Amino acid sequence: MWYCVKVRRILMTEAEVSYHAIRNSVAFAEEPELRCLQLTGSQAFDALDAVCPCDIFLQDGQMKHTLLLDDTGIPFADVYVCREGENAYLIGYGSGADEIANWVTYHATGITDFSIVDLGESYDNLTIDGPYAWELCAEVFGPDILGLPYLGMLVLDAMFVFRAGRTGEYGYHLLVPTDQKERWVENLLATGAAFEMARADESVRAQCVLESFFFDINREGQYHLTPLELQLQWRLSSQKTTYPGAEALHTLRHSGWTRRLTCFATPDPVNADAEITCDDEIVGHVLVAGYSPARGDCVGKALLNEPYWHAGLDAFQVGGIPLKTISTPAINNLSLKVSPYRHSFHTRAEDLS
Numbered sequence: 001m002w003y004c005v006k007v008r009r010i011l012m013t014e015a016e017v018s019y020h021a022i023r024n025s026v027a028f029a030e031e032p033e034l035r036c037l038q039l040t041g042s043q044a045f046d047a048l049d050a051v052c053p054c055d056i057f058l059q060d061g062q063m064k065h066t067l068l069l070d071d072t073g074i075p076f077a078d079v080y081v082c083r084e085g086e087n088a089y090l091i092g093y094g095s096g097a098d099e100i101a102n103w104v105t106y107h108a109t110g111i112t113d114f115s116i117v118d119l120g121e122s123y124d125n126l127t128i129d130g131p132y133a134w135e136l137c138a139e140v141f142g143p144d145i146l147g148l149p150y151l152g153m154l155v156l157d158a159m160f161v162f163r164a165g166r167t168g169e170y171g172y173h174l175l176v177p178t179d180q181k182e183r184w185v186e187n188l189l190a191t192g193a194a195f196e197m198a199r200a201d202e203s204v205r206a207q208c209v210l211e212s213f214f215f216d217i218n219r220e221g222q223y224h225l226t227p228l229e230l231q232l233q234w235r236l237s238s239q240k241t242t243y244p245g246a247e248a249l250h251t252l253r254h255s256g257w258t259r260r261l262t263c264f265a266t267p268d269p270v271n272a273d274a275e276i277t278c279d280d281e282i283v284g285h286v287l288v289a290g291y292s293p294a295r296g297d298c299v300g301k302a303l304l305n306e307p308y309w310h311a312g313l314d315a316f317q318v319g320g321i322p323l324k325t326i327s328t329p330a331i332n333n334l335s336l337k338v339s340p341y342r343h344s345f346h347t348r349a350e351d352l353s
Contacts, residue, residue: 014201019293021198022167022208024334025345026130028188029200034125035077035097036160036175039088039104041114048081048088050108053227053236053243058083063151063162066235068100069245073226073252078217080164082153089153091162091173094217107244123160123175126184129205131334132195132345133170137161140184140191141174146340167205168212168333195345207290211299213263213328219288220261220301228252229303230261259284260309263328266298270318276302277317283308286318292330299330 012020021027039047049056054066060083068077077100079092090100097118104116128137137145141156145163148154153162158177165171176184189197209216215232226249227233240246262284269291276284289300304325308316316323334352343351 015204016293017198018200018204019207021196022129022169022200022204023294023331024131024196026128026132026136026192026195026197027200027204028192028197029127029129029202029205030185031125031127031173032120033093034127034173035079035090035092035094035100036119036123036125037090037097037101037104038117038119039090039114040086040117043108043111043113044086044088045083047104047108047111047114048090050111051104051243052081053240053246053249054081055237055240056081058088060085061152061154063153063164065151065164067227067232068094068103069227069243069249071244071248073245073248074224075215075217075221075227075230075232078215078221080151080162082162084153084155084160089160094221119160119175122178124178124181126174126176126181126188127165128172128174128188129165129167129200129208130169130195130197131338132348133165133172134340135345136188136192136195136197137172137174138340140187145172166212166214166216167208168214168329168331169208169335170338207292210288210290210301211292211294211330212333213301213330216288223287223303225261225303226252226257228257229259258306259303260306261287262302262304262309262311262325263330264300264302264316264323264325265295265330266300266318266321266323268321269298270300270321270323274318276304276323278308278315283316294331299326 045056052066063080063082065080067075070076077094079090082089097120101116148163160175162173270286270289274286275282284302284304287301287303289298292299311325311327314324
């Protein structure tokens with residue numbers, strides 16, 4: 001496995017500094033593209049249950065990763081469903097907040113006692129990623145964050161905290177009131193200096209998402225693939241049969257599917273939509289690819305035909321460049337070795353030696 005390693009930040013480009021921060025310390029980003037809808041009312045969870053393909057059994061403060069599907073079973077939003085008290089939340093990426101709200105209302109047939117509020121109208125999202133994101137957040141927002149489990153949420157005063165993230169490192173989405181945003185950003189930047197924090201742009205975060213094989217609605221999500229082909233069946237319930245897209249997926253399960261998303265590595269760059277061959281036979285296409293600084297080669301996601309869709313095969317070519325399918329994640333994230341109860345950014349040299 002490839003480990004992220006410390007490197008000197010001298011003469012690094014802005015993108016390299018951002019990547020290094022996500023993988024080794026802390027990175028900060030404003031994500032206006034993250035949607036957050038609040039559902040209230042006695043039938044709020046009934047409405048979610050009618051439209052989500054997962055089972056809506058949530059404890060207080062719990063999140064669950066799922067998808068919103070159109071009638072053909074294609075994801076149009078990558079979302080988490082969340083519970084805080086008697087209120088439900090939908091947060092994620094993809095379609096606009098109004099489109100999602102209208103879609104929920106339309107498909108929640110016969111369910112009327114709920115209302116939807118777009119929190120994006122009065123809140124801004126700040127995303128913190130990195131092996132030591134938990135430590136920075138605890139210093140800035142308070143120690144309660146340390147006890148928040150993965151896929152957990154809490155409310156701190158007027159702020160919502162969601163622990164999720166897609167980079168493979170510790171990740172937190174913080175929804176702060178718009179009129180308090182500048183104060184929190186200034187506090188983050190000031191406190192983050194001691195953590196070598198950097199701002200991470202969308203392209204750098206997208207590369208980290210790719211390396212960790214998280215679903216990216218804006219990349220492979222644009223190829224009109226079903227959750228079965230995207231290896232996202234774990235986000236669906238095997239019991240539910242009445243959500244939007246359920247009939248299409250039921251038909252596909254019975255007829256079978258012949259292609260699947262698979263992670264790969266190449267020594268040289270390859271382009272999206274490039275053909276993948278095995279013994280001169282076209283067996284798939286590249287969907288997404290990018291250079292991995294942690295590995296020193298390129299990683300990507302390919303749509304491969306059966307039976308070529310398994311990891312550990314190295315008989316492929318992309319325009320003369322050798323391609324090997326690999327298991328995921330593509331790197332060994334530093335966050336897997338860091339514990340909030342035993343480690344600190346400030347003692348990392350001793351902690352991880």
